Amino acid sequence: MVRAADAALRLAGYGTGPLVVLIRAEMPPGHRGMSLDNGAALGSEAFSSQAMVNHVLEEELLHVMQKNDAPERWFKPGIARNLEEEVHEQRKFPFPGN
Ligand SMILES: [Zn+2]
16 A cells, blocks of 8 residues: 555655655554654554545655754644645645545
8 A cells, every 4th residue: 555655656746765764654643654764663543545645645755854864843833733734735745525
C-alpha cells in the first residue's frame, strides 16, 4: 500500500525523495502518521484504505518538505497551525470520506 501511495504521489507531481525512511509505528487513536526528519511513521489507521494511505503519506511528505525548506520555522511557538494550514492548501489527496 505504501508503494502504491508513493506511485500515486509521483503521478501527482511530487518528488518522494524526501521520504527516505518509512516505518510503521504504534500510535494513539486518531493519529495516522507523523513526519520524521527524513520520512514518516505511519500508524495502523493510515492503512484503512489506499486512499487513506495516499492522504497520510502526502500529508507527511509536505511536512518533511516544510522542515527541509525552513527548519528554523519548526521551533517557533504557534507555528504548528500555520504548518497544517499550508499543508491543507497544497494537498491533492483530500481526507477520504468513509
Ligand atoms: Zn499535518
